[in-house]
Each structure stands twice: as structure tokens, then as C-alpha cells.
Amino acid sequence: MMESLLKxxxxxxxxxxxxxxxxxxxxxxxxxxxxxxxxxxxGKTTTLKTIMGLTPASSGSITFLNEEISKKPTYEIANTxxxxxxxxxxxxxxxxxxxxxxxxxxxxxxxxxxxxxxxLTLFPxxxxxxxxxxxxxxxxxxxxxxxxRAFVNDSKLxxxxxPSKGLAxxxxxxxxxxxxxxxKRTTIVLVExxxxxxxxxxxxxxxxxxxxTVHTGAMNELISDDAMxxxxxxxx
Amino acid sequence: MDLLxxxxxxxxxxxxxxxxxxxxxxxxxxxxxxxxxxHGGLFVWGAYTGVFxxxxxxxxxxxxMVAILTGMVLGFLMEKLIITPVYGNxxxxxxxxxxxxxxxxxxxxxxxxxxxxxxxxxxxLAGSWEMGEVIIIKYRIFIIVVGFIVFGVxxxxxxxxxxxxxxxxxxxxxxxxxxxxxxxxxxxxxxxMTGAALAAIGGMLMAPYSGSIYAEMxxxxxxxxxxxxxxxxxxxxxxxxxxxxxxxxxGSFMAYYIPFLSLAVNMILMAxxxxxxxxxxxxxxxx
Numbered sequence: 421m422m423e424s425l426l427k428x429x430x431x432x433x434x435x436x437x438x439x440x441x442x443x444x445x446x447x448x449x450x451x452x453x454x455x456x457x458x459x460x461x462x463g464k465t466t467t468l469k470t471i472m473g474l475t476p477a478s479s480g481s482i483t484f485l486n487e488e489i490s491k492k493p494t495y496e497i498a499n500t501x502x503x504x505x506x507x508x509x510x511x512x513x514x515x516x517x518x519x520x521x522x523x524x525x526x527x528x529x530x531x532x533x534x535x536x537x538x539x540l541t542l543f544p545x546x547x548x549x550x551x552x553x554x555x556x557x558x559x560x561x562x563x564x565x566x567x568x569r570a571f572v573n574d575s576k577l578x579x580x581x582x583p584s585k586g587l588a589x590x591x592x593x594x595x596x597x598x599x600x601x602x603x604k605r606t607t608i609v610l611v612e613x614x615x616x617x618x619x620x621x622x623x624x625x626x627x628x629x630x631x632x633t634v635h636t637g638a639m640n641e642l643i644s645d646d647a648m649x650x651x652x653x654x655x656x
Numbered sequence: 657m658d659l660l661x662x663x664x665x666x667x668x669x670x671x672x673x674x675x676x677x678x679x680x681x682x683x684x685x686x687x688x689x690x691x692x693x694x695h696g697g698l699f700v701w702g703a704y705t706g707v708f709x710x711x712x713x714x715x716x717x718x719x720x721m722v723a724i725l726t727g728m729v730l731g732f733l734m735e736k737l738i739i740t741p742v743y744g745n746x747x748x749x750x751x752x753x754x755x756x757x758x759x760x761x762x763x764x765x766x767x768x769x770x771x772x773x774x775x776x777x778x779x780x781l782a783g784s785w786e787m788g789e790v791i792i793i794k795y796r797i798f799i800i801v802v803g804f805i806v807f808g809v810x811x812x813x814x815x816x817x818x819x820x821x822x823x824x825x826x827x828x829x830x831x832x833x834x835x836x837x838x839x840x841x842x843x844x845x846x847x848x849m850t851g852a853a854l855a856a857i858g859g860m861l862m863a864p865y866s867g868s869i870y871a872e873m874x875x876x877x878x879x880x881x882x883x884x885x886x887x888x889x890x891x892x893x894x895x896x897x898x899x900x901x902x903x904x905x906x907g908s909f910m911a912y913y914i915p916f917l918s919l920a921v922n923m924i925l926m927a928x929x930x931x932x933x934x935x936x937x938x939x940x941x942x943x
Contacts, residue, residue, distance in 0.1 A: 472835055474831060474835065493839075495835075495836075495837050499837040504835045506832065506835070512824070512825045512832070514824070522821060523821050523838075
């Protein structure tokens with residue numbers, strides 16, 4: 421079994437008066453793609469935000485590289501080596517593609533520029549629109565930029581929230597290929613509604629329902645379990 | 657023609673003083689989402705500490721340095737003690753910063769006395785140049801030059817440096833900036849102190865321009881600063897410069913041609929912008 425990189429144990433998160441996460445637990449192991457699945461509003465996005473400290477956990481523990489991070493501020497969590505691609509991509513609309521990547525690059529080292537070159541080979545469109553404002557990119561290009569920005573640092577873990585959302589099938593295919601490539605270099609926790617995509621790139625799954633983890637396991641188990649897919653995802 | 661040039665120079669000089677106040681205000685609002693109604697207090701404290709230093713040392717430059725230092729120290733204390741507890745709550749921000757504005761204003765009277773203090777232009781900036789029939793007052797040109805230098809330096813920082821990039825990104829999406837590993841609180845503090853220093857420089861430069869300083873001058877000028885921020889677009893540094901020049905020129909021309917409208921012209925400009933472009937002329941787009 422591969423080494424555990426990220427571990428969530430009994431995470432509870434409140435947003436205002438609402439108790440959103442009511443017992444999330446899962447583990448992401450080095451080199452794997454762990455997919456969080458569940459219906460709309462189940463708590464998948466909040467789980468990623470809680471890991472990043474954007475909606476801090478009220479209780480429970482989150483350990484990353486064997487260090488408790490649930491009480492840290494967001495920027496410190498990011499600096500421990502976690503890259504984040506939010507659901508809305510979080511592109512800085514008036515900054516160019518180049519500037520969006522430059523803001524993200526914590527240290528302008530030769531390794532960072534090597535990673536930048538690498539993501540530009542993954543997403544050649546970004547090179548083409550290097551001087552174009554982020555706000556003027558297409559939905560697919562924004563997604564690529566958001567992923568490139570998260571990857572340009574030496575992130576040991578990438579949290580990617582619904583990368584296929586609102587994208588044309590051909591673009592989804594490109595994004596999926598890029599995630600498969602990135603997987604060779606880093607560990608990924610992926611939130612995805614598109615089960616076809618999730619099942620192709622995921623190694624493990626965590627099913628979330630009403631803010632609780634209801635099942636975790638190898639992706640193959642879920643693929644072959646029609647009853648579970650039907651019950652929690654409404655498919656199969 | 658000579659009249660036109662005089663009015664333009666007068667308008668530009670006033671515009672630059674307003675710009676120095678509004679630039680900090682717009683950055684503080686744009687990045688930190690803080691409505692700082694005590695900004696005028698930094699302007700007046702910059703003026704008083706700078707002028708007193710100028711009187712004691714007889715050096716205008718040292719006076720400006722002390723004004724900047726005062727602005728930065730007050731900015732630091734304000735951000736830590738007054739602003740931090742009310743982040744995200746506009747009503748509380750308005751109440752606490754308005755209250756603090758009054759405290760700053762009254763403290764001026766306690767520390768420096770209640771009477772207006774006359775301030776003379778330093779000898780090397782006094783007098784005027786005569787170009788044909790046009791008389792150009794040196795100190796007004798000095799203010800215009802300083803204003804453009806400040807704009808140039810800050811524009812360069814905002815567009816060509818990493819910290820500037822972070823500030824611009826923060827104006828658009830604070831949450832994402834933090835998720836990229838940047839301590840936004842440090843950036844907030846840096847911006848607040850810088851904005852405070854700009855206001856303090858404005859106060860110090862205003863002093864010889866108006867000929868005297870008094871405790872209420874901060875409040876009077878802060879209103880112009882807010883009008884400029886609204887016209888220029890909240891969060892836009894360049895917008896502030898253009899709006900400040902517009903307000904300065906409009907005031908200068910109106911005061912000469914239609915004096916009874918000169919006090920209302922800024923409000924009229926702001927009303928027009930709010931009707932036709934409520935986001936301001938150059939608002940930095942959020943994400």
C-alpha cells in the first residue's frame with residue numbers, strides 16, 4: 421500500500437448557522453487520483469475548501485504529510501505544498517495568462533520555470549494566449565490556466581474541483597489527458613460530477629452524501645456496483 | 657490663452673492633491689473592501705507633523721519625510737487596531753472610521769492647538785515664472801510634478817513588480833490569492849500603510865498651497881477624495897488620477913466662469929457618473 425499523503429478524520433464544517441460537513445473522512449495516497457463523488461450539494465466542494473482552510477473545519481483533523489493543517493490559515497496550507505483549482509477557476513480576469521502564472525509562482529527558480537514549460541506543453545493554448553487577459557479566455561482555456569497555475573509550484577497535492585464543468589466534450593477530453601499527465605508527477609484529489617471521467621482517471625473514490633462520507637474504496641469496486649452508483653449518484 | 661493655461665495649471669495642481677488622497681482610498685477599498693472614512697485624518701496629520709517639522713528644521717523635504725513616516729505609522733496602527741476587527745462589515749467600518757476621523761481631528765487641536773497655522777512656500781519653490789503674459793506659479797508646477805512622479809512610481813510598482821501583481825490580483829479575487837500561498841493580511845497592511853503615506857504627502861503638499869493648515873481640512877478634502885474614487889472607479893489607481901484631474905479642472909474652470917456652480921460641480925460630475933456608469937469610469941473588474 422502506498423504512503424498516505426492527506427488524511428481527513430471526522431471533519432465537521434459550519435458555514436454560518438448551517439452544518440455542512442457532518443463527518444467527512446478519506447485518505448489520499450501518494451501518486452493516486454482520489455475522486456470525491458456525490459450529488460449536487462453533498463459537500464464535495466466544501467470538503468476541498470475545508471482542506472484549503474477557506475471554510476475552516478469546526479472540528480476533526482486534517483493531516484497532510486503527517487502534519488495537522490486544519491487550524492492553519494489558507495496561505496500556510498498552500499505553502500505546505502497543496503495546489504488548488506476551484507470550481508469557478510479563480511482566474512484573475514484583468515491579468516494576462518503570463519501574470520496569472522507569475523502571481524502563483526512562489527519562487528522564481530529554474531525548477532519553477534521548468535514546471536511552467538511543462539504545463540505549457542500540456543496546455544499549448546496558454547502559450548498562444550500568453551499576453552491575453554485571463555477574463556477573455558474561453559471556459560476551457562480558463563480551466564487549463566487554473567490547473568497550470570496550481571501546478572507551477574512544487575505541489576505535492578492538487579485539489580481540483582469539477583474540471584469538466586461547463587466544458588465541451590472535446591475540451592473535457594483534453595483536460596482529462598492533462599490530469600492523467602499531472603498524475604505522473606503529483607497526487608490529486610478530484611471532485612467530479614462526470615462519472616465517465618472520474619471512473620477513467622480515478623484510482624480510489626469517496627462517496628459523500630449529506631455532508632458525510634458513506635463509502636470509500638477502489639474505483640473498480642464502484643464501477644462494478646450498479647446499486648451504489650444508482651443510490652448515491654443517480655446513475656446505472 | 658494665458659487665462660486658459662492658468663486655469664489648467666490651477667486645476668491640475670488641485671487635482672494632484674486630491675489624487676494623493678484618493679489613490680490610497682481606492683486601493684484600500686479595492687483590495688481590502690474597507691470604507692475608510694478616517695483617511696482625511698491621515699491627510700491632516702501628515703500636514704501638521706510635516707509642517708511643524710518644516711518650521712523647526714526649515715527643511716521642506718524633511719517635513720515631507722516626516723509626513724510620510726507619520727502616515728505610515730498611523731496607517732500601521734489604524735490597520736491593526738481599528739480596521740482588523742471590522743473586516744467584512746461595512747456598517748461597522750463606516751461607524752468606527754468616522755469616529756476615528758473625529759478623534760484624529762480633535763487630537764490635532766489638543767496636540768497642535770485649535771488655531772489655523774500659516775504655512776509659507778519654501779523659498780526655492782516660491783514665486784513664479786513669466787512666459788509672455790502667462791504667469792506660472794512655481795509651487796503649483798511642483799505639486800503637479802510630484803503628483804505625476806507618485807503616479808508613475810506607483811503605476812510602475814503595480815504593473816511591473818510582483819507585489820504590484822499580487823495587489824492587483826488581490827483586488828480581483830482575495831480568496832484565490834490566499835489559496836496560492838500569499839499572506840493577504842501582510843499585503844493588506846502594506847497597502848494600508850502606503851495609502852496612509854500618500855494621504856499624508858497630500859496633506860503636507862496642500863499646506864503651502866492653501867497657505868494655512870487647520871484641523872478640519874482633512875474632512876473637507878476627504879469628501880473630494882471619495883468623489884474621485886466614485887468617479888474613477890473603486891480599486892482603479894489610474895481611474896483615480898484621471899478622475900482627480902477631472903474634478904480639479906472642473907472646479908478650476910467653474911470657479912472662474914460659473915462661480916455659483918463651483919461648489920456643486922463635483923457633485924454634478926459624480927451624479928452623472930453614477931447615473932450612466934455606476935461602477936465608475938475605470939473600475940477594476942472583479943473576477
